[in-house]
Amino acid sequence: xxxxxxxxxxxxxxxxxxxxxxxxxxxxxxxxxxxxxxxxxxxxxxxxxxxxxxxxxxxxxxxxxxxxxxxxxxxxxxxxxxxxxxxxxxxxxxxxxxxxxxxxxxxxxxxx
Amino acid sequence: xxxxxxxxxxxxxxxxxxxxxxxxxxxxxxxxxxxxxxxxxxxxxxxxxxxxxxxxxxxxxxxxxxxxxxxxxxxxxxxxxxxxxxxxxxxxxxxxxxxxxxxxxxxxxxxxxxx
Numbered sequence: 001x002x003x004x005x006x007x008x009x010x011x012x013x014x015x016x017x018x019x020x021x022x023x024x025x026x027x028x029x030x031x032x033x034x035x036x037x038x039x040x041x042x043x044x045x046x047x048x049x050x051x052x053x054x055x056x057x058x059x060x061x062x063x064x065x066x067x068x069x070x071x072x073x074x075x076x077x078x079x080x081x082x083x084x085x086x087x088x089x090x091x092x093x094x095x096x097x098x099x100x101x102x103x104x105x106x107x108x109x110x111x112x
Numbered sequence: 113x114x115x116x117x118x119x120x121x122x123x124x125x126x127x128x129x130x131x132x133x134x135x136x137x138x139x140x141x142x143x144x145x146x147x148x149x150x151x152x153x154x155x156x157x158x159x160x161x162x163x164x165x166x167x168x169x170x171x172x173x174x175x176x177x178x179x180x181x182x183x184x185x186x187x188x189x190x191x192x193x194x195x196x197x198x199x200x201x202x203x204x205x206x207x208x209x210x211x212x213x214x215x216x217x218x219x220x221x222x223x224x225x226x227x
Contacts (some may be wrong), residue, residue, distance in 0.1 A: 032213045043116075043203060051213050071131035090155060094212040104154040 001025045001068045004093050006103035013110050021105040022078040022105045023065075027095025033074040035065055038105075044090065050074060061085070081110045114138065124225045125160050125194055133189045133222045137206030138207035144187050145207075145216060150200040158202075161187065162210040194226045196207055 003026045013019045035047040048059025050067040058064045066077045091103040119134045140163040146158040155189035161181045181187040207214035
């Protein structure tokens, strides 16, 4: 069965430090992977996606993610966190049959 | 240009009443999606409209839920005989084409509270 795991409900990072939000997946066929962010009391916004090509994907607000096929991972990263990055982050995957599966979300808290 | 809009932004209703939630997608977007986000929980797919094809209703939780999309644009999600467990934020999204590799653009959501 297709699945997405975001193993951390919450990630705490000091401002200026690098951040990583983890995502692993299980799909049949080629995966299409997405990261979306939800700021407090707002809808979801697209950050980045991997469809094919370069494994390192760069997105909005300085975020990037690396597609690792052998580890079936698509971790979200940013070299230097900002307090304004504090939000809820969702990893999505579309696999064989175009089924869309979401992770449960990771709350990122960036503190001064 | 204008993004996805949803109305109302908040809806409080009594158990057993019917509610209608509206979504205006980005003009020209072929695909339209409805999701539900319950407090403290993640996203739940409800229904997907893809151009002129039959909608994918596989995520609708019960027959009390229905949705339509008129003229390939505006969509209405209807919940009949609302229950307290229907309380959630209902999110609508649209994408330019029908492919699920496409970026989805979300509206701000409708917060439904069933008393």
